[in-house]
Amino acid sequence: MTKILFKTNRILSAVLTKCKYSTAAKSVATVQINGKEFISDDYTNVTPKILSYLGRNLHLEKNNPLSLVRQRIVNYFYSSFTQRGNPLFSVYDNLSPIVTVKQNFDDLLIPLDHPSRVKSDCYYINRDTLLRGHMTAHQSELLKAGLDNFLMIGDVYRRDEIDSTHFPVFHQVDAVRSQRKDELFHDKPDLEIFEPTFDPNNPFAFPNSIDDPMKQSCHTLEATKLMEAQLKNHLIGLVKCLFGKNIKHRWVEAYFPFTHPSWELEIYYENDWLEVLGCGIVRNEILASAGPNNSIAYAFGLGLERLAMALYKIPDIRLMWSTDSGFRSQFENVDLNAKIKYKPVSSYPQCKNDMSFWLPPNLTIDTFMNNDFYDLVRDIGGDIIEQVKLKDKFVHPKSKKHSLCYSIVYRHLERTLTQGEVNQVHKEIEKAVVDNYNVVIR
Incomplete structure (x- = not known):
């Protein structure tokens, strides 16, 4: 057996101590992950190799380029949004990647027939539980906790092709910013967030529609346009902070089940347009399900790997997982805003x-x-x-x-x-x- 296979087998053996497949009484198959037991079924497709990535948290790992980008994004929001001298945004960067189907799909209004739900796209532990496919899976629980402005950062898992830009585990930053009438229209108290026919105290009595490409039917055009302007200004500020003030950008209309209207932001990078994030106005049904419905919110999501590979000219996504000192030392004790260009070790x-x-x-x-x-x-x-x-x-x-x-x-x-x-x-x-x-x- 070659050294490669010995190394692979050691990894798999180590994982199987963390993820044990067993058969309990009545021949019920189970899978144990980090000491917790889950009943497996016909949807179970998570593998020991994928489970070996749990807990690595590259976005928090010192000297990892993903951590540098994460810190730059957090610093941008900390400095751009303050209240009485304190950061307005709270950060959640160590949430468990094991979520329910309800969290990952239902709470976000993702239709039952949406392709993102299928087994070929997700890593399911069983029919009811999976490894999160996006950080937005935590949006509703944080809204229900009473949070208004927050960043969610962590590892997400999707089954995908294999090449230099795709890996089954990558890292996302998702964010929500919500505002009430007095915050959004602090200088124009005569304007409203909701249409006169909508009762925010009884939100589900009004069937919210997304037929109008400009806005949700419950929102006024003024509220939607002001939130859109804020959202786009803030995100353009973010990409300028990362890529420089002269970076060319453009907005593209998009569709996401949990926002409307929705957009993608692209930057002109190496003679081509590169998509860097998706965003939009949060569907009011999501806010209404989370608690008192007296606000409007925007949300966005971006991938740390895509940004890090572009910023530092890293050619292969697998390098993010490297422990080679020749790679890691290039990102060690550097200024966050330094223009680093990855130099191949060999x-x-x-x-x-x-x-x-x-x-x-x-x-x-x-x-x-x-x-x-x-x-x-x-x-x-x-x-x-x-x-x-x-x-x-x-x-x-x-x-x-x-x-x-x-x-x-x-x-x-x-x-x-x-x-x-x-x-x-x-x-x-x-x-x-x-x-x-x-x-x-x-």
């Missing part, structure tokens, strides 16, 4: 192996789940997997058998891999694919 070559297989009769090239395959590859190969791409689909004209071919790119971040090491890992992946999907390797 350039290690890629190794590419293709994998082709015939699918069993119960699967087709359209029903085979790519994300299931990606998770399996990552579980076996660990962090030496740089990219997995579907290379070819084929249906045999006579036998009608379905075949898939994937290209797997291997690269270690800290040393050169030999082809022999890669071939050994590749064989392990082939065996796992055969065992899990009953395929026939071509």
